[in-house]
Amino acid sequence: MGLFDEIKKKLSHEFIDIVEWLDNTNDTIVHRFERYQNEIKNGAQLIVREGQTAVFINEGQLADVFGPGTYTLNTQNLPILATLKGWKYGFNSPFKAEVYFVNTRLFTDEKWGTKNPIMLNDDRFGLVEIRAFGTYSFKIEDAGKFVVDVVGTDANFTNYEVNEHLKSLIVTRFTDTVGEANIPLELYAANTSELSETCQEVMQPEFGRVGILLERFYIENVSMPEELKKEIFEYSRLDKLDMAKLTQFKTAKAMEAAAKNEGGTAGAGMGMGMGFVLAQQMGQNMNFNQGQSAAQATQAVPPPMPTQTLYHYAVNGQQLGPVPMERLRELFAARTINKDSLVWKPGLAQWTALKDVAELQSFLGGNTPPPLPGN
Template sequence: MGFFDKFSSQFIDIIEWLDSSDNTISYRFERHKNEIKMGAKLTVRPGQVAVFVNEGKIADVFSPGMYELSTQNLPIISTLKGWKYGFNSPFKAEVYFFNTKVFTNFKWGTANPITIRDSELGPVRLRAFGNYSFRVNNPSKLLQELVSTDGLFQTDEISDHLRNMIMTSFASWVGEDQTPLFDLASHYRSLGEQVRQAIQRDFAQVGIELTQLLIENISLPPEVEKALDKRTSIGLLGNMQEYTQYQTAQAIEKSAQKPGTSNAGMELGMGMAIANQMMNGMQYQSSPQQQLPVTPPPPSQGKWYIYQNNQQLGPFSINQLSQQGLTPQTQVWKAGMNTWKAASEIPELTFLFPVAPPPPPSMEKQWYMYLNGERIGPLNQEQLSQQGLTRDTHVWTNGMEGWKKASEVTELASLLNSTPPPPPQLV
């Protein structure tokens, strides 16, 4: 080997990038005056792509592998100037390495609430948050659009931009979607995939692929959540009138157990309140039309409204009525009806109420009696006598509109006649 051959071998380069960080997207390989020697070895490892830039233009893109750089391998860099020593001259080029692995666990969320119109709740404001993952799928596009001459391009330089793109597209998508708000939680995975596909075109414009978009939560304002919690609590308690009466009676009982702290005026007021509640309940049961709203709700095509626990609820589809605890006595209304009616009076709702088969002919009628403040039953007629049935005892059985005194029920006349009258008073 001659002197010049030995001297020329000193210019052989090894061009590679070993990344010890987990947040670097692009790195520019540093060389003095960007001179890369002829015959240099380029090593591109798995999960990397190398982009050559010559005189401000992208010359070539190298996938994982080892390459020897020469004019044959880089035909686009063809005009090379001779070096004054006579060796193969170096060429000036910049090498950008791109990390093509998947960058995970980046957060996204709504900076401000999104206002949408829900089919059940009407206009509501909601917030959403989750995380996303991305990777570089077009290094040349990313270099032109965002990296430019940045020698060290990291995830924090692009994460805000990607998050804003996600939020803009998510807000537009969720505003057009017709999924009821109460059903969104069961569709988080499918919704995230739909939004990801819708956003992908925007990401591709900067050379990025959105590999995953997860929705962790979609929430309502605190005041709306509290109102929904109250509505759920009312549904769990059932009859609010009976619950209020029970709570009031418990309070009176506790007050009576503390003689030194009793307040006659307060107890009287509470007793009157109970009486008023009982009267209101009886009036509502006898004439529910008086408690209904005077003005029907605004029409909603094909939607139903119901009136329960002194509240107007809706609109609901016909399939959602059963989920709201619809009974044959529930008052309902929809566009086209003149007034509220019981659900059992609406022919198109009759299929929601299963028809109970009539009792067998041989089945003995079951009776109930109200004795000493307690409801006792079911009982047959013989058991009624054993329980101390009198003419003034209130009884009830299937087919009766309400409780009646035993003396008013023809079927019980034989039982009452067999009971001897009370002894005469001694003078």
Template sequence: MSIGSFIKKQFLDVLQWNEETEGVLAWRHPMEDYEIQNGATLVVRESQIAVFVDEGRIADVFGPGTHRLTTNTLPVLTNLKNWDKLFASPFKSDVYFFSTRVQTGRKWGTTQPVTIRDKDFDMIRVRAFGMYSYRIADPRLFFKEISGTRAAYTRDEVEDQLRGLMLATMANSLGASNIAFLDMAANQTLMAQQIRGDLAAAFARYGVGLDEFNVTSVSLPEELQAALDQRISAGMKASLGADKMGNFTQFQVASSIPLAAQNEGGLAGIGAGAGAGIAIGQAMAQGMSGAFAPPQAPAAQAAPAAPAPGGESIEDRLAKLNGLLDKGLISQADYDGTKAELLKKLIG
């Protein structure tokens, strides 16, 4: 070594990382034109780990505290460099600092629908979003598998890799589950628990610890959601008994009265319309009841059919209108207005 090169080199007495830049997970101490003085001080702050690397090989690892660098505190590096126990010369080694702070409030989501296997629907495509927290749990693995010898490795860079890992793990985890997707979608805590175990194991392979994981929303693509809504609606209607079906039909008739009042002619035809609606509802209820009831012997003679509602007289309509008022299905104002129109037609 020339005298000029020796003078140019500087000796480090203190090695530390102040984490001046937010979002940096791994940082290499600048070592160009520097050598570490024998007996130098290494300062490792809380939520940090320092790792000595000699020619790409991981040597000694230091946790939080203040450490004096000697052959006693650097046993692996001493062995790699074949130092005598009382070496006094400065030495050169790469020193990496890793932040072990928990990275909280990180968002995850499916940019595209993920296809998973489901016990009810066979194959479905879903979207999901949520939050997670993680930290560097094993700096050795993180150095080997992710950060490597780069001067710095940021949170954004590692999360780009974690997102792909999360989506693949989520699809496999939900697909292998015996729990129906609809059950998990209704209980997002259950879904998060199902995914978290597999995801924690996947993160651990890269030296990353998963602290928290939750699902905040789950949705199907619009076309699948529409098909699911139709299926749910059909199931709800099929589950109605004869009595409930009749009540449901009456409710629909009552709900249509305000709309009918806005149409031309007002409620003049409400008697016939309501009578027809209720008659249809009763027929549907009887039909459904008969469809699920055991077969019975045919009646001796069918009863004569009731006259069609369209042939009712004005007197009959007035009577039905009065019945609707008594049941609270129309207001007094609607009753008075319709009654006046019917009486006008009756008197001529």
């Protein structure tokens, strides 16, 4: 071989193009391989590393896609591009095509969150607002679809750009999912794992339409206003309580307080009276709801003590009480009150004269002393 042939051979090897991308960033998803006038020499070497996919675009149309490996670019390795270019018998001159390298590694710990509160309609608490945030992981599954549908002609498509699109998609689908879940409000924070899996299943088809695989989706926290939290905690405790025992306890505490404040003001007495009305109603409701359970109880267990009726009474236009019937009898005997004195108990629509209350008419039979001599 002559010297000229060796020089020609050497130059031909030196001028063979190498098409590759060395990623020195952590956030680039798609990088367009820059070439003068996008010309690639026939026989150029294409090097695609692990975690990459090379996509060839011809005049805006998707052509060939290459996974990891080393390729010699010719009509055999570029069947689609050769068809688009009309290369029937091969080619020897440089050709034009855009080459996009797509980063297919897993992008982890991406943040998402609801910018505005989500409105839910709960059967017990009405319209409520919640917020949520968490993380997700994704990777490019269909590089060709992703380049055509999302990247377009962007020469350097970053993680930030795709995340803005994905976050909007996540919040929209998350809102739809929790709105249709129809689960008790207090269970959102306690079932984040199950809710995360459900959301991932709902969102994956949307991600897949642009060539993305939603690898993981996590809900880290579901928050709500502090006032709503307190209501939920109170409701949860109330749901666990034995209401009959609670009513008896509250009634006993109220009677103790009433005995200490027998001579209190009219407003305090009326407030206490309303408290006893509520306590009686709660007790009656619980006795009704627990009727079947009581019928099955062991005969050795006595029924609960009956609730003692308390009375308010009026003296010189001032409301006093409440007091039990025995105390009211003592007041009648001492002439502090008489048959025309106004009294009230839970269940009466209005203040009534003592003589017109059935169970108090026993005060009148022989218990009223005769008039003093000389009167």
